[in-house]
Amino acid sequence: MHDAPAPTVYLDHAATTPMLPAAVEAMTAHLGDVGNPSSLHASGRAARRIVEESRETIAQALNCRPGEVVFTSGGTESDNLALKGLFWSRHDVDPARVRILASSVEHHAVLDALHWLAEEEAAEVELLPVDRAGRLDVDALRTSVERDPGSVAVVSVMWANNEVGAIQPIDDVVAVASAHGIPVHTDAVQAVGAVPVDFAASGVDALTLTGHKLGGPYGVGALVLRRELSLTPLLHGGGQERDIRSGTLDMPAIAGFATAVEHAVKVQPEYAERMAALRDSLVRRVVRAVPDAHLHGDPANRLPGNAHLGFPDCEGDSLLMLLDARGIECSTGSACSAGVPQPSHVLLAMGLDDEGARHSLRFTLGRTSTEADVDALVEAIGPAVERARGARIS
Amino acid sequence: MKVVAAMSGGVDSAVAAARAHEAGHDVTGIHLALSRNPASYRSGARGCCTIEDANDARRAADVIGIPFYVWDLSERFHEDVVEDFMDEYAVGRTPNPCLRCNEKIKFAAVLDRALALGFDAVATGHYARVRTGADGASELHRAVDGGKDQSYVLGVLTQHQLAHSMFPLGDTAKPQVRQEAAARGLLVADKPDSHDICFVADGDNAGWLREKLPERVGSERAHRFSGAIVDAVSGEELGRHDGTFGFTIGQRKGLRLGNPAPDGRPRYVLDIEPVSGTVTVGPREALTVDRIIADRPRWCGSSPTEPIEGIVQLRAHGAEHRARIVVCGDRVHVELRDPAQGIAPGQAAVIYDGTRVVGSATIVSTERVGPAA
Numbered sequence: 209m210h211d212a213p214a215p216t217v218y219l220d221h222a223a224t225t226p227m228l229p230a231a232v233e234a235m236t237a238h239l240g241d242v243g244n245p246s247s248l249h250a251s252g253r254a255a256r257r258i259v260e261e262s263r264e265t266i267a268q269a270l271n272c273r274p275g276e277v278v279f280t281s282g283g284t285e286s287d288n289l290a291l292k293g294l295f296w297s298r299h300d301v302d303p304a305r306v307r308i309l310a311s312s313v314e315h316h317a318v319l320d321a322l323h324w325l326a327e328e329e330a331a332e333v334e335l336l337p338v339d340r341a342g343r344l345d346v347d348a349l350r351t352s353v354e355r356d357p358g359s360v361a362v363v364s365v366m367w368a369n370n371e372v373g374a375i376q377p378i379d380d381v382v383a384v385a386s387a388h389g390i391p392v393h394t395d396a397v398q399a400v401g402a403v404p405v406d407f408a409a410s411g412v413d414a415l416t417l418t419g420h421k422l423g424g425p426y427g428v429g430a431l432v433l434r435r436e437l438s439l440t441p442l443l444h445g446g447g448q449e450r451d452i453r454s455g456t457l458d459m460p461a462i463a464g465f466a467t468a469v470e471h472a473v474k475v476q477p478e479y480a481e482r483m484a485a486l487r488d489s490l491v492r493r494v495v496r497a498v499p500d501a502h503l504h505g506d507p508a509n510r511l512p513g514n515a516h517l518g519f520p521d522c523e524g525d526s527l528l529m530l531l532d533a534r535g536i537e538c539s540t541g542s543a544c545s546a547g548v549p550q551p552s553h554v555l556l557a558m559g560l561d562d563e564g565a566r567h568s569l570r571f572t573l574g575r576t577s578t579e580a581d582v583d584a585l586v587e588a589i590g591p592a593v594e595r596a597r598g599a600r601i602s
Numbered sequence: 603m604k605v606v607a608a609m610s611g612g613v614d615s616a617v618a619a620a621r622a623h624e625a626g627h628d629v630t631g632i633h634l635a636l637s638r639n640p641a642s643y644r645s646g647a648r649g650c651c652t653i654e655d656a657n658d659a660r661r662a663a664d665v666i667g668i669p670f671y672v673w674d675l676s677e678r679f680h681e682d683v684v685e686d687f688m689d690e691y692a693v694g695r696t697p698n699p700c701l702r703c704n705e706k707i708k709f710a711a712v713l714d715r716a717l718a719l720g721f722d723a724v725a726t727g728h729y730a731r732v733r734t735g736a737d738g739a740s741e742l743h744r745a746v747d748g749g750k751d752q753s754y755v756l757g758v759l760t761q762h763q764l765a766h767s768m769f770p771l772g773d774t775a776k777p778q779v780r781q782e783a784a785a786r787g788l789l790v791a792d793k794p795d796s797h798d799i800c801f802v803a804d805g806d807n808a809g810w811l812r813e814k815l816p817e818r819v820g821s822e823r824a825h826r827f828s829g830a831i832v833d834a835v836s837g838e839e840l841g842r843h844d845g846t847f848g849f850t851i852g853q854r855k856g857l858r859l860g861n862p863a864p865d866g867r868p869r870y871v872l873d874i875e876p877v878s879g880t881v882t883v884g885p886r887e888a889l890t891v892d893r894i895i896a897d898r899p900r901w902c903g904s905s906p907t908e909p910i911e912g913i914v915q916l917r918a919h920g921a922e923h924r925a926r927i928v929v930c931g932d933r934v935h936v937e938l939r940d941p942a943q944g945i946a947p948g949q950a951a952v953i954y955d956g957t958r959v960v961g962s963a964t965i966v967s968t969e970r971v972g973p974a975a
Binding site: 525526529530532533595596598599600 | 630720
């Protein structure tokens with residue numbers, strides 16, 4: 209017989225988070241509008257005006273110039289554009305620039321783009337170690353840069369890690385790279401709205417953000433790119449975005465995106481405080497229910513809504529399925545196309561073994577999370593862990 | 603009941619899951635990731651290990667309205683099925699990996715995990731029937747659709763495994779299953795049946811083994827797989843071959859004999875000797891056997907204590923042979939009333955009483971009625 213459907217307890221906000229009602233409103237208000245932002249007539253100008261106002265809103269929220277906001281289809285495109293574009297343009301200027309340095313805990317949108325550059329474009333990619341908490345080893349970066357600064361095309365270090373929430377030492381990264389005039393890209397998809405992100409003050413040259421991680425729509429994002437920087441485009445066509453990114457602009461989505469960014473940045477301090485308190489409560493209470501559960505990463509220096517926990521002798525995917533059956537939704541790490549869980553490269557880089565990496569779950573909180581969500585998880589987790597421990601495939 | 607439906611991405615397992623769901627069970631769809639490298643999109647998708655198949659299974663689960671997950675069984679599958687397949691060919695036998703997969707993966711690793719996670723049964727799209735006998739024990743029977751019957755590859759299941767198995771298609775003919783799939787809006791309704799071994803992507807077993815066996819057995823041994831093709835009648839060498847694994851008992855095609863047999867008649871593989879690499883061929887009548895010795899018996903119920911007058915099936919979709927079966931510890935002696943031809947060691951002898959499966963054992967050796975090879 210079927211169990212009564214339980215209300216969904218959504219603890220996977222790092223995967224995607226519900227759209228802000230104001231963003232839904234801003235977006236849907238324009239879904240019926242005609243007018244290509246590139247057209248010269250009145251309808252086109254009206255659409256263009258919404259795009260440019262959105263650009264200004266985002267620029268103000270992130271402290272960059274409006275002209276530095278390049279709209280894209282989201283995080284993956286922004287990462288690919290930044291890395292491939294910067295590698296090509298820097299390498300064209302000086303063929304000695306063949307190295308790309310990145311942390312070993314980057315998102316696949318960065319890692320796989322770098323892998324492609326290594327395979328197809330003869331880039332020399334160096335993935336730098338992190339500590340037990342998932343934080344970049346800045347000395348390793350410095351040593352690598354200083355070994356031959358002239359050969360480095362670009363450095364890419366995420367602002368905050370999507371799996372374990374580790375906040376990266378971006379100031380130190382910029383200090384090391386900028387001393388040699390090397391541009392820095394950062395994937396800030398998880399960071400905007402969760403921690404303070406100030407583009408100009410950070411000194412980074414390129415920054416990736418995306419709509420659906422901060423209350424905006426899917427399928428829209430931006431690469432914030434310092435005005436002085438040139439970059440080889442990935443997509444060729446109408447040259448809409450600074451001749452760097454072609455494609456008709458998705459005006460309604462951009463309007464919703466801007467509304468979400470503005471709101472997320474405005475409420476960030478209170479939001480972070482509330483999320484951190486709720487997260488700490490979740491961790492404390494889950495560990496009380498499952499005494500050998502433990503938090504991965506740094507308890508303090510992490511995204512406020514991130515709780516990544518190890519459950520010894522307990523397959524994460526079994527646990528996920530059991531919790532899902534109870535209406536509790538979480539993640540074993542980054543999703544995979546075939547649905548086959550691979551041990552997380554982030555956890556492996558932090559020194560966990562294959563088993564430790566598989567025996568873990570990520571719970572991420574967001575704007576709509578409440579203590580009642582934590583209550584539901586705490587009630588379910590003990591029996592679920594016990595059951596999953598009995599179900600290991602030897 | 604809480605049921606795990608193993609969903610390959612094909613039409614049969616999709617309809618089986620839909621029927622279990624419709625019968626009121628709490629069904630969760632599971633796709634088994636069996637390949638270590640599921641990267642390929644294979645045209646026609648005849649196997650069970652591709653991303654496309656996983657997507658087809660996922661879409662079927664969506665349409666049925668059940669949860670869906672992928673379980674990674676690739677390590678276990680490799681150890682218990684793929685390596686066994688290679689090892690069997692390396693010693694000159696002809697294994698049945700589907701049967702091994704049912705024994706070790708679908709109704710062992712998957713069932714054990716499902717039971718531990720709180721499920722009661724595993725449902726698959728196999729064509730076979732499970733019935734409760736007079737004594738309350740579970741019985742495995744042939745499917746109603748004799749042409750699709752798969753009880754042969756399920757003959758390895760024990761009472762415990764059968765008691766937790768559901769085969770919702772056992773009373774239905776295949777064309778009806780396709781019609782039902784279409785009526786239910788399952789997009790896999792017209793998907794072609796799988797025929798080949800799922801982990802041999804192009805269906806070329808010999809080519810696959812030629813590539814994989816050296817690593818498995820070590821190159822020292824691998825080069826000895828080649829050898830002579832010798833005629834059983836004249837004792838003459840009729841040709842050379844590059845690997846005993848390319849042959850199975852009873853095979854006629856692809857022998858590529860350099861010299862025709864002296865009597866000019868077709869030759870069939872009679873024996874494979876992996877140590878010397880000699881493949882013995884002979885006339886068709888030399889394939890006839892009437893005694894079989896098998897080992898590794900698996901019984902659906904308790905082990906028979908008396909000789910059985912029953913039926914044996916000696917290959918997938920093979921004929922039925924009346925036989926007297928005597929169990930002697932771990933050995934099963936089969937005396938065929940109806941002689942058989944081309945029986946390959948490594949295949950299963952599945953024993954039936956009418957439509958009911960009694961048990962199975964792996965064929966070790968055969969004796970011939972005709973002139974000794």
